[in-house]
Amino acid sequence: MSLNHIPSWVSVGQFLLKAIAVLTAIISIGSRLGRWHWAFDWFTLICDRTFGLALLLAIAFALLRWWPWLALATVLLFLNGALLWGYLPFNSGGAPAVAAETADLRLYIHNIYYQNPTLAAVVAEVKAYDPDVIFLMEYSEAIQAQIESQFTDYPYRLIKPSRYTMGLALFSRLPLEVSQIHQFEGNWIPIFETVIALGKQSFTLIGGHPWPPAPRWAQLHREQVAAMAQVAAGVEGPLIIAGDFNATPWSFALRDLMSKAKVRDARLGFGLAKTRHHFPYPSLMLDHGLVSAEWQVVNYQQGNARGSDHQPLILDLKQRPITQGKA
Numbered sequence: 001m002s003l004n005h006i007p008s009w010v011s012v013g014q015f016l017l018k019a020i021a022v023l024t025a026i027i028s029i030g031s032r033l034g035r036w037h038w039a040f041d042w043f044t045l046i047c048d049r050t051f052g053l054a055l056l057l058a059i060a061f062a063l064l065r066w067w068p069w070l071a072l073a074t075v076l077l078f079l080n081g082a083l084l085w086g087y088l089p090f091n092s093g094g095a096p097a098v099a100a101e102t103a104d105l106r107l108y109i110h111n112i113y114y115q116n117p118t119l120a121a122v123v124a125e126v127k128a129y130d131p132d133v134i135f136l137m138e139y140s141e142a143i144q145a146q147i148e149s150q151f152t153d154y155p156y157r158l159i160k161p162s163r164y165t166m167g168l169a170l171f172s173r174l175p176l177e178v179s180q181i182h183q184f185e186g187n188w189i190p191i192f193e194t195v196i197a198l199g200k201q202s203f204t205l206i207g208g209h210p211w212p213p214a215p216r217w218a219q220l221h222r223e224q225v226a227a228m229a230q231v232a233a234g235v236e237g238p239l240i241i242a243g244d245f246n247a248t249p250w251s252f253a254l255r256d257l258m259s260k261a262k263v264r265d266a267r268l269g270f271g272l273a274k275t276r277h278h279f280p281y282p283s284l285m286l287d288h289g290l291v292s293a294e295w296q297v298v299n300y301q302q303g304n305a306r307g308s309d310h311q312p313l314i315l316d317l318k319q320r321p322i323t324q325g326k327a
Contacts, residue, residue, distance in 0.1 A: 034252025038218040041251040051080035103316035110312035111244040114140035118307035137209040139167035203238035232261035238294035263290040270300040
C-alpha cells in the first residue's frame with residue numbers, strides 16, 4: 001500500500017503515538033529539573049505512570065519497527081525506572097530480616113482531614129494498630145474537642161491544634177524527653193521536634209504538614225520543607241521525619257530534605273502504594289515516613305482512610321546501632 005493510500009485513521013494514530021512519546025519525554029526530563037523551578041516538581045507526581053507509558057510506547061514502537069522511536073522509549077524507561085527501582089519488593093529490605101513482632105517501635109502517621117465526619121472510625125482505626133506513637137495532621141480545634149479524650153493510654157503529648165488545616169498532634173506511650181514547636185517567620189506551619197525515650201537509646205521525631213505546591217503557595221511549600229530540613233540537619237542519632245508533604249519522594253523538595261537530613265524513605269522495598277485519594281484527581285504518594293540509618297524498617301503498611309482523603313501509614317521499626325553516622 002502506498003503512502004497515498006494509508007487510511008486517515010492510521011495516520012492520526014501514528015501522530016498520536018508520536019505525540020504521546022514527546023509528551024512522555026517532556027514529563028520525564030522535566031521531573032529532573034525541580035532544582036530550577038518548583039513547577040517541574042509537578043511532573044514527579046506521576047513518575048510511576050510515566051514509566052508505564054514508556055513501557056507501552058516501547059512495545060508499540062517495537063511492533064511497528066520504528067527503531068529511532070523505540071530508542072527514545074527505551075531511554076524514557078531507564079529515566080523513570082531509575083526512580084522506581086528502589087521501591088521494588090526485592091530492594092532495600094523489602095523482605096523483613098526479622099519478624100514484625102520484634103520491632104522496637106510502631107509509628108502511626110495520618111492526615112485525618114480537619115472536617116472529618118467519622119471521627120469514631122478514625123479512633124477505632126488507630127486503636128486497631130495499637131501504635132506506640134501517633135502523629136496526626138489537620139488536627140483542628142473541633143477534632144481536638146471530640147477525640148482527644150479517647151487517647152487516655154497515651155499520656156505523653158505534644159499538641160497544637162488550629163482552626164483549619166495546620167494543626168498537629170502527637171500522642172505517645174513513650175516518654176517525651178524534650179519537645180519543641182518551631183514556627184519560622186512568615187512560614188505559618190508548625191514543625192514538631194521531640195526527643196522520645198526508647199529503651200536505652202532515645203530518638204528524635206520531626207513532624208510537619210507543608211502546604212500544597214499550588215501556584216499561590218508553591219514558594220511557601222519549598223520554604224516549609226526547607227525549614228523541616230533545617231531542623232532535621234541539627235539532629236544527632238536516630239531520626240524519623242513524618243508528615244503529609246504534599247510532594248512525592250522524587251520531587252526536588254523531598255530529595256533535598258532527605259539529603260540534608262540523611263534519611264531515606266521507609267517505603268523503599270515495599271512498593272508504590274498511593275496514600276492520597278481525591279476523585280477526580282489521580283491517587284498520589286504524598287505521605288511519608290523518612291528514617292535515618294539507625295532504623296531498620298521491619299514493616300510498612302497503609303491503613304484505611306476513615307473519612308479522610310489520605311490513608312494512614314503504619315511503620316514498624318527496629319533500632320540498629322551503627323558506628324559511622326547516618327547514611
